[in-house]
Amino acid sequence: MVTEAPTMRRTPLYEKHAELGAKMVPFAGYEMPIQYEGIVAEHRAVRGRAGLFDLSHMGEFFFKGRGAGAMLDRLISSDIAGLAVGQARYGLLTNERGTIVDDVIVYRISESEYMVVVNAANIAKDRAHVLARLGEDVAFDDRSFGTALVAIQGPRAVDILDSQVGSSVRDLPPFGVARRHILGHPDRHLVVNATVARTGYTGEDGFEVFVANADAAKVWDALLEAGREAGIKPIGLGARDTLRLEARFSLYGNDIDETTDPIEAGLGWTCKLDKVFTGRDVIAAKKAAGPRRKLVGLVIQGGVARHGHEVTHDGEVVGQVTSGTYGPTVEKNIALAYVPTPLSKVGTALAARIRGKDVPATVVKTPFFRRPE
Amino acid sequence: MSTVPDDLQYSKEHEWVRADGDVATIGITHFAQEQLGDVVFVELPEKGATVRQFSSLGVVESVKAASDIYAPISGEVVERNVKVIEKPELVNSAPYGDGWMIKVRLADKGELTQLLSPTDYRSHIGETAGAGGD
Numbered sequence: 001m002v003t004e005a006p007t008m009r010r011t012p013l014y015e016k017h018a019e020l021g022a023k024m025v026p027f028a029g030y031e032m033p034i035q036y037e038g039i040v041a042e043h044r045a046v047r048g049r050a051g052l053f054d055l056s057h058m059g060e061f062f063f064k065g066r067g068a069g070a071m072l073d074r075l076i077s078s079d080i081a082g083l084a085v086g087q088a089r090y091g092l093l094t095n096e097r098g099t100i101v102d103d104v105i106v107y108r109i110s111e112s113e114y115m116v117v118v119n120a121a122n123i124a125k126d127r128a129h130v131l132a133r134l135g136e137d138v139a140f141d142d143r144s145f146g147t148a149l150v151a152i153q154g155p156r157a158v159d160i161l162d163s164q165v166g167s168s169v170r171d172l173p174p175f176g177v178a179r180r181h182i183l184g185h186p187d188r189h190l191v192v193n194a195t196v197a198r199t200g201y202t203g204e205d206g207f208e209v210f211v212a213n214a215d216a217a218k219v220w221d222a223l224l225e226a227g228r229e230a231g232i233k234p235i236g237l238g239a240r241d242t243l244r245l246e247a248r249f250s251l252y253g254n255d256i257d258e259t260t261d262p263i264e265a266g267l268g269w270t271c272k273l274d275k276v277f278t279g280r281d282v283i284a285a286k287k288a289a290g291p292r293r294k295l296v297g298l299v300i301q302g303g304v305a306r307h308g309h310e311v312t313h314d315g316e317v318v319g320q321v322t323s324g325t326y327g328p329t330v331e332k333n334i335a336l337a338y339v340p341t342p343l344s345k346v347g348t349a350l351a352a353r354i355r356g357k358d359v360p361a362t363v364v365k366t367p368f369f370r371r372p373e
Numbered sequence: 374m375s376t377v378p379d380d381l382q383y384s385k386e387h388e389w390v391r392a393d394g395d396v397a398t399i400g401i402t403h404f405a406q407e408q409l410g411d412v413v414f415v416e417l418p419e420k421g422a423t424v425r426q427f428s429s430l431g432v433v434e435s436v437k438a439a440s441d442i443y444a445p446i447s448g449e450v451v452e453r454n455v456k457v458i459e460k461p462e463l464v465n466s467a468p469y470g471d472g473w474m475i476k477v478r479l480a481d482k483g484e485l486t487q488l489l490s491p492t493d494y495r496s497h498i499g500e501t502a503g504a505g506g507d
Contacts, residue, residue, distance in 0.1 A: 039436040040411040238410070238437060304414055304434045326413035326436050333414070355432065355439075 011056035012148050012216040020234050027237060028120035030057040035236040042239035043328040046202055050154035050227050051235035055208070056216060057120035059144035061130065064113045067137035072106060072114055075133060075278060077262060077271040083108045088175045088197055091270050092262055093118075093126060098282025100256045100265070102126050105199055107177045115195070115210070117149075119252045133278075148216030152223055152232075153206030153243075160227040161207050165196070169207065172198045182209070184222040192219055201240065203247025203371055245334060246327045246369035248297065254307050255295060255322040255336050264291035264338065266366075293319065294344040297366035298352065300324070300333040303359045305352035311337045312351045312358050318343060321352060327368055334368045335361070376403040376500065378469055382485060383494035384427075384445040389469065392485060397446055400473040401433065401464065404498045409435040412464040417453040417475055424448060424477060426484050431474065433464060446484045448477035 009030045017024065022033035033054065035042065045051050063072060073080040078091030085108050093101040102122045107115040118126045123144050134140055152161050162169050166181035177197040184190035192215040200206040211219050224232060241251070250256045256265045263271075263286045271277075273284045298305065298321075305324035310317045324335035335352065343350060346365050351358035381389040387405035391398040406412060414434035424430040424444035431442045453475045457463050463472040479485075489497060 034437075035410060038411050242436060302414070303416065303432075304439065306439070326411075326434075328411075328436070 009057075009145075011054055012213040013054040013056060013150075013220055016217060016220055017054065017234075022234070022236060025237070028057055030120065032057060033234070033236040035238045036234050039236070039238040039242060040328045042233055042235045043242050045231065045233040046154045046204055046235055046239065046243055047329050048155070049231040049233075050152060050156040050160055051202075051233055051239070052220065052223055052227070053151040053153065053235050053240060054149075054220070055151050056148040056213070058149050059118040059120060059123035059126065059142070060147040060149075060210065061116040061118060061126070062113065062141040062143055063116065063138055064141070065135075065138040066112055067135045068112055068114050069108070071133075071135040071138050072116065074276060075130060076104065076106060077277055077283070078106075079272045079275070080106050080114075081275070085109075085111055086177055088177050088199055092267060093129060094262070094277065094279040094283070095129075095258065096279055096282075097258075098279035098286065099258045099261050100252070100267075101129055101258060103250060103252055103256060103267075107195070107197055109177065109179075109195065121253060146213055148211050148213050149208060150211070150216065150219050150223065151200055151206060151208045152227070153200045153202040153204045153235075154232075155205060156227065156230040156232070157204070157206040160223060160230055160232060161196070161209070163226050164222050169196055169198075172196065172207075174198050182211070182215075182219050182222060184218070185226070190218050190222060194219065201247075201249055202243040203249075203367065203369055204243075205371070241323075242325050242328055245323050245325055245336070246329055246367065248336070248367035251323055260338075261286055261291070263287050264293050264295060266295050291341060293338045294341050295322065295336055295338055296344045297364045297368060298335040298337055298350065298361040299364050300335060300352050300354075301360040301362075302333075303352070303354040303357075304333045305335040305337070305354060305359075305361065310353040311339055311361070312353050313343055315358065317353070318350070324352075330368045332368070336366075339363070377491050377495050377498075379491045381469070381491065382445070382488040383491070383497070384443060384488055385497060386427075386443040386445075387498075388443060388445045390445045390485070390488060392479065392482075395479045395482070396451060396476055397448070397479055398473050398476050399430075399445060400468055401442060402494075403468050404500075406465050406468045406472070409433060409437070409440060409464075411436050412461045415457050415461045415464065415474070417458065418450050420450050420453060422450045423480075424450060424475075426487070433461075442474060444477070445488055446477060447480040449480070450475050451478050452476040
Protein backbone atom coordinates (compact mmCIF):
# COMPACT_ATOMS: atom_id res chain seq x y z
CA MET A 1 0.00 0.00 0.00
CA VAL A 2 1.18 3.48 -0.82
CA THR A 3 1.14 5.87 2.09
CA GLU A 4 1.22 9.64 1.86
CA ALA A 5 4.40 11.35 2.92
CA PRO A 6 3.88 12.21 6.60
CA THR A 7 4.91 15.81 6.02
CA MET A 8 1.93 16.75 3.81
CA ARG A 9 0.39 19.93 5.13
CA ARG A 10 -3.25 20.91 5.11
CA THR A 11 -4.54 24.45 4.88
CA PRO A 12 -7.11 25.61 7.46
CA LEU A 13 -9.73 25.18 4.72
CA TYR A 14 -9.08 21.47 4.17
CA GLU A 15 -12.43 20.46 5.70
CA LYS A 16 -14.24 22.97 3.50
CA HIS A 17 -12.74 21.43 0.39
CA ALA A 18 -13.77 17.97 1.55
CA GLU A 19 -17.36 19.17 2.17
CA LEU A 20 -17.43 20.72 -1.31
CA GLY A 21 -16.31 17.45 -2.89
CA ALA A 22 -12.96 18.73 -4.16
CA LYS A 23 -10.41 16.44 -5.77
CA MET A 24 -7.28 16.89 -3.69
CA VAL A 25 -3.72 16.61 -5.01
CA PRO A 26 -0.29 17.10 -3.48
CA PHE A 27 1.10 20.50 -4.39
CA ALA A 28 4.20 22.14 -2.91
CA GLY A 29 3.93 19.94 0.17
CA TYR A 30 0.24 20.67 0.70
CA GLU A 31 -2.90 18.73 -0.03
CA MET A 32 -4.67 21.20 -2.30
CA PRO A 33 -7.95 21.18 -4.24
CA ILE A 34 -7.27 20.78 -7.96
CA GLN A 35 -10.94 21.00 -8.91
CA TYR A 36 -14.45 20.92 -7.49
CA GLU A 37 -17.03 20.88 -10.29
CA GLY A 38 -14.57 20.83 -13.19
CA ILE A 39 -11.82 23.03 -14.53
CA VAL A 40 -13.76 24.51 -17.45
CA ALA A 41 -16.86 25.36 -15.40
CA GLU A 42 -14.70 26.92 -12.70
CA HIS A 43 -12.65 28.87 -15.23
CA ARG A 44 -15.82 30.28 -16.80
CA ALA A 45 -17.26 31.20 -13.40
CA VAL A 46 -14.22 33.40 -12.71
CA ARG A 47 -14.36 35.08 -16.14
CA GLY A 48 -18.10 35.63 -15.99
CA ARG A 49 -19.01 35.98 -12.31
CA ALA A 50 -16.74 35.21 -9.38
CA GLY A 51 -14.55 32.49 -7.94
CA LEU A 52 -13.14 31.80 -4.50
CA PHE A 53 -9.64 30.35 -4.11
CA ASP A 54 -7.82 28.87 -1.14
CA LEU A 55 -4.24 30.01 -1.59
CA SER A 56 -3.17 29.45 1.99
CA HIS A 57 -0.18 27.45 0.79
CA MET A 58 1.46 30.66 -0.44
CA GLY A 59 4.22 32.07 1.76
CA GLU A 60 4.01 35.37 3.62
CA PHE A 61 7.22 37.02 4.77
CA PHE A 62 7.10 40.17 6.91
CA PHE A 63 9.91 42.70 7.07
CA LYS A 64 9.80 45.41 9.68
CA GLY A 65 12.11 48.24 10.58
CA ARG A 66 13.49 51.47 9.25
CA GLY A 67 15.72 49.71 6.76
CA ALA A 68 13.09 47.26 5.45
CA GLY A 69 12.20 49.17 2.29
CA ALA A 70 15.80 49.82 1.32
CA MET A 71 16.75 46.21 1.94
CA LEU A 72 13.88 44.83 -0.15
CA ASP A 73 14.73 47.33 -2.87
CA ARG A 74 18.17 45.71 -3.11
CA LEU A 75 16.78 42.14 -3.16
CA ILE A 76 13.92 42.64 -5.59
CA SER A 77 14.09 43.73 -9.23
CA SER A 78 11.25 46.28 -9.22
CA ASP A 79 10.91 49.70 -7.63
CA ILE A 80 10.28 48.87 -3.98
CA ALA A 81 11.84 52.10 -2.68
CA GLY A 82 9.17 53.98 -4.58
CA LEU A 83 6.29 52.01 -3.07
CA ALA A 84 3.86 54.19 -1.06
CA VAL A 85 2.08 52.87 2.04
CA GLY A 86 -0.96 50.96 0.81
CA GLN A 87 0.64 49.97 -2.50
CA ALA A 88 1.80 46.61 -3.79
CA ARG A 89 4.15 45.74 -6.64
CA TYR A 90 5.16 42.63 -8.55
CA GLY A 91 8.87 41.89 -8.74
CA LEU A 92 11.53 39.22 -8.94
CA LEU A 93 13.83 37.90 -6.29
CA THR A 94 17.04 37.61 -8.30
CA ASN A 95 20.45 36.10 -7.62
CA GLU A 96 23.99 37.21 -8.46
CA ARG A 97 23.82 35.32 -11.78
CA GLY A 98 20.88 37.48 -12.80
CA THR A 99 18.42 34.59 -12.84
CA ILE A 100 15.11 34.24 -11.02
CA VAL A 101 14.94 32.88 -7.46
CA ASP A 102 11.21 33.59 -7.22
CA ASP A 103 8.52 35.95 -8.42
CA VAL A 104 6.80 37.80 -5.59
CA ILE A 105 4.43 40.58 -4.71
CA VAL A 106 5.63 43.16 -2.20
CA TYR A 107 2.94 44.92 -0.16
CA ARG A 108 3.78 48.03 1.84
CA ILE A 109 1.52 47.54 4.83
CA SER A 110 2.66 50.55 6.86
CA GLU A 111 5.47 53.09 6.99
CA SER A 112 7.99 50.49 8.16
CA GLU A 113 6.32 47.14 7.46
CA TYR A 114 6.25 45.13 4.24
CA MET A 115 4.67 41.80 3.39
CA VAL A 116 6.24 39.73 0.62
CA VAL A 117 4.13 36.92 -0.81
CA VAL A 118 6.22 34.09 -2.21
CA ASN A 119 5.44 30.84 -4.00
CA ALA A 120 4.66 27.91 -1.72
CA ALA A 121 7.28 25.65 -3.28
CA ASN A 122 9.93 28.31 -2.64
CA ILE A 123 9.25 29.22 0.99
CA ALA A 124 12.32 27.47 2.46
CA LYS A 125 14.61 28.56 -0.37
CA ASP A 126 13.46 32.17 -0.27
CA ARG A 127 13.75 32.31 3.50
CA ALA A 128 17.39 31.19 3.29
CA HIS A 129 17.98 33.66 0.46
CA VAL A 130 16.66 36.67 2.38
CA LEU A 131 18.13 35.64 5.74
CA ALA A 132 21.58 35.54 4.16
CA ARG A 133 21.06 39.13 3.01
CA LEU A 134 19.13 40.54 5.97
CA GLY A 135 20.12 44.01 7.20
CA GLU A 136 20.72 44.57 10.91
CA ASP A 137 17.94 47.12 11.15
CA VAL A 138 15.31 44.78 9.70
CA ALA A 139 13.22 42.23 11.61
CA PHE A 140 12.17 39.25 9.50
CA ASP A 141 9.15 37.13 10.34
CA ASP A 142 8.07 34.16 8.22
CA ARG A 143 4.33 33.84 8.91
CA SER A 144 3.66 31.48 6.00
CA PHE A 145 2.26 28.66 8.12
CA GLY A 146 0.06 30.88 10.29
CA THR A 147 -1.43 32.96 7.50
CA ALA A 148 -4.33 31.94 5.32
CA LEU A 149 -5.05 33.50 1.93
CA VAL A 150 -8.47 33.53 0.32
CA ALA A 151 -8.69 35.12 -3.12
CA ILE A 152 -11.93 36.30 -4.65
CA GLN A 153 -11.65 36.98 -8.37
CA GLY A 154 -13.95 37.87 -11.23
CA PRO A 155 -16.21 40.73 -12.35
CA ARG A 156 -18.54 40.27 -9.36
CA ALA A 157 -15.75 39.95 -6.78
CA VAL A 158 -15.84 43.62 -5.77
CA ASP A 159 -19.60 43.54 -5.03
CA ILE A 160 -19.37 40.34 -3.04
CA LEU A 161 -16.37 41.34 -0.94
CA ASP A 162 -17.74 44.84 -0.45
CA SER A 163 -20.91 43.37 1.08
CA GLN A 164 -18.84 41.70 3.81
CA VAL A 165 -16.43 44.40 4.95
CA GLY A 166 -16.64 47.19 7.51
CA SER A 167 -15.52 49.94 5.19
CA SER A 168 -15.70 49.78 1.43
CA VAL A 169 -13.09 48.13 -0.78
CA ARG A 170 -14.46 49.73 -3.96
CA ASP A 171 -11.97 52.58 -3.91
CA LEU A 172 -8.97 50.31 -3.45
CA PRO A 173 -7.03 50.75 -6.71
CA PRO A 174 -5.41 47.84 -8.56
CA PHE A 175 -2.38 46.78 -6.48
CA GLY A 176 -3.73 48.71 -3.51
CA VAL A 177 -3.57 47.11 -0.07
CA ALA A 178 -5.40 48.03 3.15
CA ARG A 179 -6.51 46.59 6.44
CA ARG A 180 -10.19 45.79 6.68
CA HIS A 181 -12.57 44.03 9.01
CA ILE A 182 -14.61 41.20 7.56
CA LEU A 183 -17.93 41.56 9.40
CA GLY A 184 -20.09 38.98 7.68
CA HIS A 185 -22.98 41.21 6.67
CA PRO A 186 -25.95 41.37 6.83
CA ASP A 187 -25.88 40.22 10.45
CA ARG A 188 -22.30 41.30 11.27
CA HIS A 189 -21.57 38.07 13.08
CA LEU A 190 -17.82 38.31 12.50
CA VAL A 191 -14.96 40.59 13.40
CA VAL A 192 -12.03 39.33 11.40
CA ASN A 193 -8.88 41.38 10.89
CA ALA A 194 -7.84 41.07 7.30
CA THR A 195 -5.27 42.51 4.94
CA VAL A 196 -7.07 43.07 1.67
CA ALA A 197 -5.24 43.66 -1.60
CA ARG A 198 -6.57 44.25 -5.09
CA THR A 199 -4.24 41.70 -6.61
CA GLY A 200 -4.65 38.32 -8.26
CA TYR A 201 -3.44 35.79 -10.78
CA THR A 202 -6.42 35.40 -13.10
CA GLY A 203 -6.51 38.41 -15.41
CA GLU A 204 -9.74 39.52 -13.72
CA ASP A 205 -10.52 42.20 -11.20
CA GLY A 206 -10.36 40.75 -7.73
CA PHE A 207 -8.92 40.69 -4.28
CA GLU A 208 -6.64 38.66 -2.09
CA VAL A 209 -7.66 38.48 1.57
CA PHE A 210 -4.99 37.56 4.12
CA VAL A 211 -6.22 36.41 7.54
CA ALA A 212 -4.99 34.34 10.47
CA ASN A 213 -5.46 30.58 10.00
CA ALA A 214 -8.12 30.52 12.73
CA ASP A 215 -10.30 32.96 10.75
CA ALA A 216 -9.95 31.35 7.33
CA ALA A 217 -13.06 29.15 7.44
CA LYS A 218 -15.25 32.04 8.65
CA VAL A 219 -14.14 34.26 5.79
CA TRP A 220 -14.46 31.44 3.25
CA ASP A 221 -18.03 30.68 4.36
CA ALA A 222 -19.03 34.34 4.47
CA LEU A 223 -17.80 35.00 0.93
CA LEU A 224 -19.30 31.83 -0.54
CA GLU A 225 -22.64 32.65 1.07
CA ALA A 226 -22.52 36.33 0.08
CA GLY A 227 -21.65 35.39 -3.49
CA ARG A 228 -24.26 32.71 -3.91
CA GLU A 229 -26.74 34.85 -5.82
CA ALA A 230 -23.97 36.20 -8.04
CA GLY A 231 -23.00 32.62 -8.91
CA ILE A 232 -19.68 32.38 -7.08
CA LYS A 233 -17.92 29.00 -7.24
CA PRO A 234 -14.96 27.56 -5.35
CA ILE A 235 -12.01 27.32 -7.74
CA GLY A 236 -9.24 24.73 -7.69
CA LEU A 237 -5.63 24.89 -8.80
CA GLY A 238 -6.57 23.45 -12.21
CA ALA A 239 -8.60 26.50 -13.23
CA ARG A 240 -6.10 28.78 -11.49
CA ASP A 241 -3.57 27.48 -14.00
CA THR A 242 -5.77 27.91 -17.09
CA LEU A 243 -6.78 31.41 -15.94
CA ARG A 244 -3.22 32.56 -15.31
CA LEU A 245 -1.96 31.09 -18.56
CA GLU A 246 -4.61 32.87 -20.65
CA ALA A 247 -3.53 36.08 -18.89
CA ARG A 248 0.13 35.11 -19.47
CA PHE A 249 1.22 35.26 -15.88
CA SER A 250 4.44 33.32 -15.33
CA LEU A 251 4.35 30.18 -13.23
CA TYR A 252 7.49 29.70 -11.20
CA GLY A 253 8.97 26.26 -11.80
CA ASN A 254 7.37 26.08 -15.26
CA ASP A 255 8.09 29.28 -17.17
CA ILE A 256 10.72 30.83 -14.93
CA ASP A 257 13.32 29.43 -12.54
CA GLU A 258 16.98 29.78 -11.66
CA THR A 259 18.01 28.90 -15.21
CA THR A 260 15.98 31.72 -16.77
CA ASP A 261 16.65 35.43 -16.73
CA PRO A 262 14.03 38.19 -16.64
CA ILE A 263 14.83 39.50 -20.11
CA GLU A 264 14.24 36.25 -22.01
CA ALA A 265 11.20 35.54 -19.81
CA GLY A 266 9.57 38.78 -20.94
CA LEU A 267 9.82 40.20 -17.43
CA GLY A 268 12.26 42.99 -18.24
CA TRP A 269 9.51 45.44 -17.28
CA THR A 270 9.85 44.30 -13.66
CA CYS A 271 13.55 45.24 -13.58
CA LYS A 272 14.40 48.78 -12.56
CA LEU A 273 17.85 48.90 -14.05
CA ASP A 274 18.68 52.39 -12.74
CA LYS A 275 18.90 51.12 -9.17
CA VAL A 276 21.13 48.64 -7.36
CA PHE A 277 19.72 45.13 -6.89
CA THR A 278 21.10 41.61 -6.86
CA GLY A 279 22.13 40.52 -10.35
CA ARG A 280 21.36 43.94 -11.83
CA ASP A 281 24.60 44.20 -13.85
CA VAL A 282 24.16 40.77 -15.43
CA ILE A 283 20.55 41.55 -16.32
CA ALA A 284 21.48 44.96 -17.76
CA ALA A 285 24.16 43.32 -19.91
CA LYS A 286 21.68 40.71 -21.16
CA LYS A 287 19.22 43.41 -22.02
CA ALA A 288 21.87 45.38 -23.92
CA ALA A 289 23.05 42.33 -25.86
CA GLY A 290 19.51 41.12 -26.52
CA PRO A 291 18.28 37.72 -25.35
CA ARG A 292 19.23 34.62 -27.36
CA ARG A 293 15.84 33.09 -26.71
CA LYS A 294 12.44 34.45 -25.74
CA LEU A 295 9.37 33.15 -24.00
CA VAL A 296 6.57 33.42 -26.55
CA GLY A 297 2.90 32.57 -26.76
CA LEU A 298 1.89 29.73 -29.08
CA VAL A 299 -1.45 28.59 -30.42
CA ILE A 300 -1.34 24.88 -31.28
CA GLN A 301 -3.52 23.74 -34.16
CA GLY A 302 -4.23 20.19 -32.92
CA GLY A 303 -3.47 18.68 -29.55
CA VAL A 304 -2.42 20.18 -26.29
CA ALA A 305 1.25 21.05 -25.79
CA ARG A 306 2.46 20.51 -22.24
CA HIS A 307 5.41 21.52 -20.07
CA GLY A 308 8.56 19.84 -21.42
CA HIS A 309 7.33 19.22 -24.98
CA GLU A 310 9.82 20.21 -27.66
CA VAL A 311 9.24 23.05 -30.11
CA THR A 312 10.44 22.41 -33.64
CA HIS A 313 11.06 24.43 -36.77
CA ASP A 314 11.38 22.57 -40.08
CA GLY A 315 11.66 19.33 -38.13
CA GLU A 316 14.53 20.56 -35.96
CA VAL A 317 14.20 21.00 -32.21
CA VAL A 318 14.57 24.69 -31.41
CA GLY A 319 12.92 25.17 -28.03
CA GLN A 320 10.74 23.91 -25.24
CA VAL A 321 7.20 24.37 -24.04
CA THR A 322 7.08 25.63 -20.45
CA SER A 323 3.30 25.72 -19.96
CA GLY A 324 0.43 24.52 -22.09
CA THR A 325 -3.25 23.90 -21.82
CA TYR A 326 -6.61 24.34 -23.46
CA GLY A 327 -7.76 27.90 -22.78
CA PRO A 328 -11.48 27.71 -21.99
CA THR A 329 -12.14 31.42 -22.68
CA VAL A 330 -10.00 31.77 -25.81
CA GLU A 331 -11.14 28.27 -26.87
CA LYS A 332 -7.70 27.42 -28.22
CA ASN A 333 -4.81 25.20 -27.24
CA ILE A 334 -2.30 27.70 -25.91
CA ALA A 335 1.25 27.44 -24.65
CA LEU A 336 4.29 29.38 -23.58
CA ALA A 337 7.64 28.28 -24.97
CA TYR A 338 11.23 29.42 -25.14
CA VAL A 339 12.29 29.80 -28.77
CA PRO A 340 15.35 31.40 -30.42
CA THR A 341 14.90 35.15 -30.80
CA PRO A 342 14.88 35.01 -34.66
CA LEU A 343 11.88 32.65 -34.43
CA SER A 344 10.02 34.67 -31.79
CA LYS A 345 8.13 37.09 -34.05
CA VAL A 346 4.34 37.05 -33.98
CA GLY A 347 3.09 34.93 -36.87
CA THR A 348 6.13 32.64 -37.06
CA ALA A 349 5.10 29.10 -37.98
CA LEU A 350 6.60 26.53 -35.62
CA ALA A 351 5.48 23.13 -34.35
CA ALA A 352 5.04 21.46 -31.00
CA ARG A 353 6.26 17.87 -30.86
CA ILE A 354 3.36 16.07 -29.22
CA ARG A 355 3.72 12.30 -28.84
CA GLY A 356 6.36 12.23 -31.55
CA LYS A 357 4.33 14.23 -34.06
CA ASP A 358 5.08 17.82 -35.08
CA VAL A 359 1.79 19.67 -34.65
CA PRO A 360 1.57 23.13 -36.26
CA ALA A 361 1.92 26.02 -33.83
CA THR A 362 1.95 29.76 -34.44
CA VAL A 363 3.63 32.47 -32.39
CA VAL A 364 0.90 34.83 -31.18
CA LYS A 365 0.66 38.04 -29.21
CA THR A 366 0.17 37.67 -25.48
CA PRO A 367 -1.71 37.83 -23.24
CA PHE A 368 -3.96 35.29 -24.93
CA PHE A 369 -6.84 36.86 -23.03
CA ARG A 370 -7.32 40.44 -21.95
CA ARG A 371 -10.27 41.48 -19.82
CA PRO A 372 -12.58 43.77 -21.78
CA GLU A 373 -12.78 47.22 -20.15
CA MET B 374 -27.89 7.29 -17.59
CA SER B 375 -26.33 4.31 -15.94
CA THR B 376 -22.66 4.79 -15.20
CA VAL B 377 -22.02 1.16 -16.24
CA PRO B 378 -24.64 0.11 -18.80
CA ASP B 379 -25.60 -3.57 -18.71
CA ASP B 380 -25.43 -4.12 -22.49
CA LEU B 381 -21.70 -3.42 -22.87
CA GLN B 382 -18.39 -5.12 -22.18
CA TYR B 383 -15.45 -3.38 -20.57
CA SER B 384 -11.67 -3.29 -20.35
CA LYS B 385 -9.66 -2.72 -17.19
CA GLU B 386 -8.31 0.44 -18.84
CA HIS B 387 -11.87 1.85 -18.87
CA GLU B 388 -12.94 1.37 -22.46
CA TRP B 389 -16.30 -0.08 -23.42
CA VAL B 390 -17.27 -2.29 -26.38
CA ARG B 391 -20.63 -2.76 -28.03
CA ALA B 392 -20.39 -5.76 -30.36
CA ASP B 393 -22.97 -5.95 -33.14
CA GLY B 394 -22.33 -8.85 -35.50
CA ASP B 395 -18.70 -8.54 -36.56
CA VAL B 396 -18.51 -4.80 -35.97
CA ALA B 397 -17.81 -3.36 -32.52
CA THR B 398 -18.16 0.22 -31.29
CA ILE B 399 -15.54 1.42 -28.83
CA GLY B 400 -15.59 4.30 -26.37
CA ILE B 401 -14.37 5.25 -22.91
CA THR B 402 -16.46 4.79 -19.80
CA HIS B 403 -18.28 7.27 -17.62
CA PHE B 404 -15.74 6.53 -14.90
CA ALA B 405 -12.88 7.32 -17.29
CA GLN B 406 -14.31 10.65 -18.44
CA GLU B 407 -15.00 11.61 -14.84
CA GLN B 408 -11.40 10.88 -13.87
CA LEU B 409 -10.11 12.83 -16.88
CA GLY B 410 -12.27 15.90 -16.36
CA ASP B 411 -13.11 18.22 -19.24
CA VAL B 412 -12.00 16.54 -22.48
CA VAL B 413 -10.63 19.08 -24.96
CA PHE B 414 -8.97 16.97 -27.65
CA VAL B 415 -9.41 13.49 -29.13
CA GLU B 416 -6.98 11.79 -31.50
CA LEU B 417 -8.28 8.70 -33.33
CA PRO B 418 -6.89 6.35 -35.99
CA GLU B 419 -7.94 6.78 -39.62
CA LYS B 420 -10.45 4.53 -41.29
CA GLY B 421 -8.62 1.44 -42.58
CA ALA B 422 -6.03 1.42 -39.81
CA THR B 423 -5.74 -1.68 -37.66
CA VAL B 424 -5.80 -1.66 -33.89
CA ARG B 425 -4.44 -4.40 -31.64
CA GLN B 426 -6.08 -5.53 -28.44
CA PHE B 427 -4.67 -3.74 -25.37
CA SER B 428 -2.47 -1.46 -27.51
CA SER B 429 -2.93 2.29 -27.71
CA LEU B 430 -5.40 3.31 -30.42
CA GLY B 431 -5.49 7.03 -29.74
CA VAL B 432 -5.41 9.75 -27.13
CA VAL B 433 -7.86 11.81 -25.13
CA GLU B 434 -6.61 15.06 -23.69
CA SER B 435 -8.34 16.79 -20.84
CA VAL B 436 -7.44 20.23 -19.57
CA LYS B 437 -5.23 18.46 -17.05
CA ALA B 438 -3.45 15.71 -18.97
CA ALA B 439 -3.24 13.34 -21.92
CA SER B 440 -4.31 9.70 -21.62
CA ASP B 441 -4.01 6.82 -24.06
CA ILE B 442 -7.09 5.01 -25.24
CA TYR B 443 -6.38 1.29 -25.43
CA ALA B 444 -8.09 -0.95 -27.94
CA PRO B 445 -10.23 -3.43 -26.03
CA ILE B 446 -10.30 -5.66 -29.12
CA SER B 447 -8.30 -6.06 -32.37
CA GLY B 448 -9.54 -5.21 -35.81
CA GLU B 449 -9.73 -2.82 -38.72
CA VAL B 450 -11.17 0.65 -38.16
CA VAL B 451 -14.31 0.94 -40.32
CA GLU B 452 -15.40 4.33 -38.96
CA ARG B 453 -14.15 6.99 -36.60
CA ASN B 454 -16.38 9.45 -34.84
CA VAL B 455 -15.78 12.75 -36.60
CA LYS B 456 -18.27 14.45 -34.27
CA VAL B 457 -16.21 13.65 -31.18
CA ILE B 458 -13.08 15.05 -32.83
CA GLU B 459 -14.93 18.29 -33.53
CA LYS B 460 -16.69 18.38 -30.16
CA PRO B 461 -14.49 16.55 -27.62
CA GLU B 462 -16.83 17.55 -24.78
CA LEU B 463 -19.19 14.81 -26.08
CA VAL B 464 -16.88 12.37 -24.26
CA ASN B 465 -17.97 13.98 -21.00
CA SER B 466 -21.63 14.53 -21.79
CA ALA B 467 -22.37 11.25 -23.58
CA PRO B 468 -19.55 8.71 -23.12
CA TYR B 469 -21.80 5.81 -24.19
CA GLY B 470 -23.67 7.76 -26.88
CA ASP B 471 -22.41 10.54 -29.18
CA GLY B 472 -19.04 10.38 -27.42
CA TRP B 473 -18.07 6.99 -28.93
CA MET B 474 -14.62 6.76 -30.54
CA ILE B 475 -14.29 4.20 -33.34
CA LYS B 476 -16.02 1.22 -34.97
CA VAL B 477 -13.88 -1.80 -35.64
CA ARG B 478 -14.38 -4.93 -37.75
CA LEU B 479 -13.55 -7.66 -35.24
CA ALA B 480 -10.44 -9.66 -36.13
CA ASP B 481 -11.11 -12.31 -33.51
CA LYS B 482 -14.43 -12.59 -31.71
CA GLY B 483 -12.71 -14.80 -29.16
CA GLU B 484 -11.06 -11.68 -27.77
CA LEU B 485 -14.41 -10.56 -26.42
CA THR B 486 -14.17 -13.27 -23.78
CA GLN B 487 -11.18 -11.47 -22.30
CA LEU B 488 -13.27 -8.41 -21.45
CA LEU B 489 -15.08 -7.61 -18.22
CA SER B 490 -18.80 -7.98 -17.72
CA PRO B 491 -20.70 -4.95 -16.34
CA THR B 492 -20.67 -6.60 -12.90
CA ASP B 493 -16.93 -7.22 -13.04
CA TYR B 494 -16.28 -3.70 -14.28
CA ARG B 495 -18.36 -2.23 -11.46
CA SER B 496 -16.27 -4.02 -8.91
CA HIS B 497 -13.11 -3.06 -10.83
CA ILE B 498 -13.91 0.64 -10.34
CA GLY B 499 -15.10 0.02 -6.80
CA GLU B 500 -18.65 0.99 -7.58
CA THR B 501 -21.32 -0.47 -5.36
CA ALA B 502 -24.97 -0.75 -6.34
CA GLY B 503 -26.64 2.63 -6.41
CA ALA B 504 -23.40 4.59 -6.21
CA GLY B 505 -22.10 6.77 -8.99
CA GLY B 506 -23.23 9.82 -10.86
CA ASP B 507 -25.98 11.09 -13.09
